[in-house]
C-alpha cells in the first residue's frame with residue numbers, strides 16, 4: 001500500500017478489503033462435504049442430461065476439459081433466439097436431485113464454465129416457499145479461461161432441490177466441468193472495520209459485527225488498549241456497530257477482540273488489528 005494512501009487524512013482511507021493479504025472470496029470460506037454424485041463427468045453424464053430446443057446440441061465432450069478427460073458441452077445455433085434455452089440439468093424428465101438440504105443452512109452450487117462470449121447461468125431451483133435468501137456470483141477467470149460460477153441459497157425447511165442446472169439462453173457454446181454442491185458453513189459472525197490505520201486525526205473508530213444466522217447472538221467485545229469490555233447483541237441476519245476512541249493508543253499495533261458468548265458452545269472469536277501511526281497532524 002502506498003504510504004501517502006496509508007497516511008491520508010481525507011475520507012478515503014484503505015479498508016481491510018484492500019489489504020494485500022485479501023484472498024478470492026471462495027478461498028476464505030468453509031465448506032461441508034461434496035453432495036453431488038458426479039461432479040466432473042468422468043463416469044459418464046448421469047444423472048446430468050442435455051435438454052434443449054431443435055437449435056440446441058450438447059453432451060459429454062472430450063476436446064475441452066478442465067479436469068480429467070470429460071466435460072459437458074452446451075450449444076445453441078447462431079440463429080437461436082433469446083427464447084432458446086439449452087441446459088445441462090439434473091431433475092427434468094427423470095428423477096430429481098436426491099440430496100436433502102437442511103432448514104436454516106446455506107448451500108452453494110457451483111461449476112467451472114468456459115464460455116467465450118456466451119452468458120451462461122447456474123441455477124438451483126427449490127420447491128415454493130422454501131427459499132430464505134439467494135445470491136449468485138462468479139470468481140475471476142483462471143488463465144485457461146475457465147471461470148467458477150456459483151449460486152448460494154439458504155432454505156427455511158428440509159427440502160430436496162427441484163433441479164440443478166447449467167443454463168445457456170440464446171446463441172453460443174459453453175463447456176461445464178467440476179460442478180459442486182456443498183454446504184457453505186458461515187462463521188457465527190464477522191468483523192468489518194472501516195479503517196485499520198489510525199493517526200492523530202482519528203477521534204472515533206467503528207467496527208461492524210455482522211451475523212448470518214437465524215437467532216440473536218451476544219458478542220463480548222474487548223476494546224484495544226484499555227481494560228473495557230462490552231456485551232453486544234446482534235439481531236438475526238443483522239449487524240451491530242461498536243465505537244471506540246483511539247486517541248490514547250500509543251504508536252504500534254493494537255487489537256479489538258470479539259468473542260461469541262451466546263449461544264454457548266464451540267468457542268469462536270475474531271480480532272481486528274489496528275496500527276497507530278504518525279500522520280501529518282500528529283505533533
Ligand SMILES: [Ca+2]
Nearest residue numbers: 040067068070
Ligand atoms: Ca471432467
